[in-house]
Amino acid sequence: MIAPITQIFGEDITVDGIWEMDRAYPQWFGARNDISNNEFWHLRVVCEAAKSTEENPLTPAAEKDKIEKARDAALKNLKA
Secondary structure (H helix, E strand, O other), X not given: OOOOOOOOOOOOOOOOOOOOOOOOXXXXXXXXXXXXXXXXXXXXXXXXXXXXXXXXXXXXXXXXXXXXXXHHHHHHHHHO
């Protein structure tokens, strides 16, 4: 079976285990290849702002969580 290079999985999917396949495309999971330079810049700025600083030190796990939440919120805003 051949799957198209479009989103085929929902946004709330968790993939686990070992897959026996010769390739997987990011677009299957909702990755976009049409993101503009402005959208990319916005995502980068949001993620950079969520990083640990001297004024607001975070543990590595807390920093990762904060960056992921900031990224997810920015992506939802871009979709709107």
